[in-house]
Amino acid sequence: MANELLLRADDISYSQGKRLILDRVSFELRRAQITTVIGPNGAGKSTLTNVVTGLIDNYSGKVERSPELRIGYLPQKVYVNTLMPLSVERLLRLTRQSSAAEIEQALTQSEVAYLRHRQVRSLSEGELKRVLLARTTLGKPDLIVLDEPTAGVDVSGEIRMYQLIGELRDQLQCAVLLVSHDLHLVMSQTDQVLCLNQHLCCSGLPESVSQHPEYLALFGRQAAESIAVYAHHHDHEHDVSGALETHEHD
Amino acid sequence: MNMTEWLDDFLLRAIFAGLIMVVIAAPMGCLMVWQRLAFLSDTLGHAAVLGVGLGLMLQLAPIFGVLAVALVIVFSLSRVSSFNSALSETTLAIISHTGLAGGIILVGLLPGPAVNLEAILFGDLLATTSADLLNLLLTTALLLVLLLRYWRAFVAVSVSREIAQAEGIEVRRIQFLMYIMIALLVAVMMKVMGVLLIAAMLVIPTTSARLFSRSPEQMVYISGLYGLAALGGGITSSFHFDWQTGPAIVVSATLLLLLTLGITRLVKPDLE
Numbered sequence: 001m002a003n004e005l006l007l008r009a010d011d012i013s014y015s016q017g018k019r020l021i022l023d024r025v026s027f028e029l030r031r032a033q034i035t036t037v038i039g040p041n042g043a044g045k046s047t048l049t050n051v052v053t054g055l056i057d058n059y060s061g062k063v064e065r066s067p068e069l070r071i072g073y074l075p076q077k078v079y080v081n082t083l084m085p086l087s088v089e090r091l092l093r094l095t096r097q098s099s100a101a102e103i104e105q106a107l108t109q110s111e112v113a114y115l116r117h118r119q120v121r122s123l124s125e126g127e128l129k130r131v132l133l134a135r136t137t138l139g140k141p142d143l144i145v146l147d148e149p150t151a152g153v154d155v156s157g158e159i160r161m162y163q164l165i166g167e168l169r170d171q172l173q174c175a176v177l178l179v180s181h182d183l184h185l186v187m188s189q190t191d192q193v194l195c196l197n198q199h200l201c202c203s204g205l206p207e208s209v210s211q212h213p214e215y216l217a218l219f220g221r222q223a224a225e226s227i228a229v230y231a232h233h234h235d236h237e238h239d240v241s242g243a244l245e246t247h248e249h250d
Numbered sequence: 251m252n253m254t255e256w257l258d259d260f261l262l263r264a265i266f267a268g269l270i271m272v273v274i275a276a277p278m279g280c281l282m283v284w285q286r287l288a289f290l291s292d293t294l295g296h297a298a299v300l301g302v303g304l305g306l307m308l309q310l311a312p313i314f315g316v317l318a319v320a321l322v323i324v325f326s327l328s329r330v331s332s333f334n335s336a337l338s339e340t341t342l343a344i345i346s347h348t349g350l351a352g353g354i355i356l357v358g359l360l361p362g363p364a365v366n367l368e369a370i371l372f373g374d375l376l377a378t379t380s381a382d383l384l385n386l387l388l389t390t391a392l393l394l395v396l397l398l399r400y401w402r403a404f405v406a407v408s409v410s411r412e413i414a415q416a417e418g419i420e421v422r423r424i425q426f427l428m429y430i431m432i433a434l435l436v437a438v439m440m441k442v443m444g445v446l447l448i449a450a451m452l453v454i455p456t457t458s459a460r461l462f463s464r465s466p467e468q469m470v471y472i473s474g475l476y477g478l479a480a481l482g483g484g485i486t487s488s489f490h491f492d493w494q495t496g497p498a499i500v501v502s503a504t505l506l507l508l509l510t511l512g513i514t515r516l517v518k519p520d521l522e
Contacts, residue, residue: 053416075412084284084408085463094406095417119464135413 004031006069006142006175012051012061014044021047022059023199027192029143034169034176036186036206039196040218045179046076048196049147052177069143072136076147076179080128082121089116092135102138109168110134125152129161137168143175144168150180162186183210183219260376261489267378267386268481268499271442271451274390276474277397278435279452280459280466284408285425287432290327292449293342294320294436297349299445301437302370303356312370313385313437319349320433328426350445373444373496376488382441389438393431400424405466444496454503455480458510476506 007029014022021044029035029052037045050056051063053073080091092103107113112130115123123131129149136144146165150158166189169176180186183193183206193209195201201214209215282288298316305315323345327338357365369377397404403424406414415421439448455476456469463469483506484499 055416073413073416075410075416078410078412081284081409083286083460084405084466085460085469086409086466087464090465091409094409095402095414095419 003033004066005029006031006066007052008064009051010062010064012048012059012063014047014051014056014059020198022051024061025196025200026061027194027200027203029175029177031142031175032169032173033191034166034178034186034189035192035194036183036190037177037179037194037196038181038183038219039201043197045196046147048194049073049145049177049179052143053145066142070139070141072138072141072144072174074129074132074136074144074146074149076151078128078132080120086120087116088112088118088120088123088131091120091131092138096139098138106134106137107131109137109171110164126154126157129153130164133161133164133168137172141172141174143177144172145177147179148181149178150182150185158182158185162189165189260378261485263378263380263383264375264495265485267383267442268375268485269478270383270386270390271439272474272477272481274393274435275439275451275477276455277470278393278431279456279477280470280473281404281408281428282432282452283456283460284405284466285428287428288449288453289339289342290429291432291436291452293346293349294323294433295440295445295448296346297323297353298436298440299353299370300349300356301353302365302440302445303353303360306360306365307356311381313440316440317433317437320436321430323349324429324433328429368494369444370440371444371446372494373440373442373447375442375485375495375499378441386438386441389434393434396427396431400427404428408466442496443499447496447500450500450503451477451480454500454507458503458507461510461514476503476510479506 005028009028010026012022012025013020025044025048027035037048039045047056051059053071088107089103092098092106098106103116104113107116110130110133112127112134115127115131120128120131129152133146133149136146144165149165150161153161162185165176165178168174169189178186178190183190187206190206192203193206194203195209195212195215195218197214197218201218202209202212282291297319301316301319302312303315304319305312308315327341354367357367357370366374403414403419406417406419407421407424407428411421414424436445436448439451443451455473458476459469459472463472480499480503483502484495487493487502488495488498
């Protein structure tokens with residue numbers, strides 16, 4: 001069911017010692033929607049994803065998840081051990097059994113099927129991120145949580161990565177919760193923006209968030225204008241080679 | 251009992267003890283190298299001297315003293331912080347050398363005939379008794395059962411704590427189990443390798459195997475083969491040239507590593 005409500009967070013607060021990290025944050029995640037969390041460093045973005053994935057459970061407030069919600073998670077910092085010989089295929093099978101066909105499909109969706117038998121330690125950072133993205137799609141997740149999936153990826157790779165995330169959403173019909181620094185790149189794929197700075201400064205469609213006074217105070221007018229420019233070209237996007245690609249929007 | 255029988259017997263016991271050690275050192279060594287815990291085994295080994303001293307003082311078998319000291323260290327460390335931080339490395343060094351120093355003083359103070367410190371420090375494989383053998387066998391069996399039961403979790407935690415945690419593995423519990431297993435391992439390997447050389451047997455064959463393994467399990471099996479070859483070389487040279495067995499095993503393992511390095515360089519010059 002499209003737009004099915006998968007997760008509702010109500011008045012979530014979380015402190016670490018005396019420091020308040022999340023202050024009464026509420027939001028909803030719906031099937032087939034991409035929600036992007038933006039905010040300055042230390043705004044509580046990763047903490048918010050940890051609340052969603054269940055890694056943090058001593059928050060106040062309430063999180064309602066749809067029953068048997070399956071979550072795929074790509075953490076912000078993945079230190080992958082280079083001392084261990086490990087193939088990409090094995091990395092995908094690390095914590096659960098998946099069939100060869102499922103592995104192939106997941107890698108193909110993230111455009112890294114050719115890496116299947118490579119050793120993880122020989123991958124570039126961009127390749128590793130793609131493989132880990134493929135990993136999150138295994139086991140038919142209802143929700144994919146991606147914490148800065150493009151850190152360490154070059155700009156053209158970044159753009160392609162965000163397109164891929166959009167395609168995954170379409171193919172898997174899952175919700176996506178995305179933490180990102182570059183709203184102007186995520187823009188065309190995003191359905192809902194949560195602008196976070198401990199509290200939820202503003203939320204909604206990308207265009208409206210980019211005009212919100214609190215957003216402007218946080219990111220400055222220039223950032224807002226760069227978004228406006230992208231918003232203006234909402235009906236097309238550049239592929240990696242720079243050629244224009246028209247894009248049907250609903 | 252004639253001379254030949256006696257010879258056979260002690261040599262057989264030594265070989266059997268060595269084989270058991272190789273079997274358990276391969277998977278444990280791999281896990282410790284993956285999780286960068288080799289230094290912990292070294293610390294527990296050094297501090298084991300204190301355990302030997304305490305055990306003898308209380309008129310217990312030294313292995314119980316060693317196990318007690320190792321468990322106390324592991325419990326206290328797991329309460330403070332992660333082993334990977336720089337602080338912990340300093341902490342480990344302090345514990346390691348204080349344990350060794352305190353243990354040597356304690357052993358020196360013991361009344362009665364002088365304790366063979368050399369056997370404690372460098373092992374005395376050829377003096378393995380039936381009781382030693384039984385200890386080694388039982389502990390190894392216990393460790394193997396735990397390894398088989400939790401292997402997937404151990405490997406996942408070694409690859410990435412974050413991913414393992416997010417996908418429902420209780421990382422802290424798994425790591426704590428790992429530390430206890432290392433304490434057990436040190437207590438039994440001490441007899442064979444001596445407290446100072448335990449870490450070598452966990453690290454050197456594993457490093458050789460890492461050079462051309464393609465999967466975690468393959469690395470374990472190949473480490474086992476390297477351990478076996480080192481054991482063979484060590485016992486043989488010990489028997490024929492009267493070298494101390496523990497050091498002879500370590501030197502054999504290192505020679506094999508150098509040989510492997512040389513060959514892999516020749517075959518695949520681009521290998522890191």
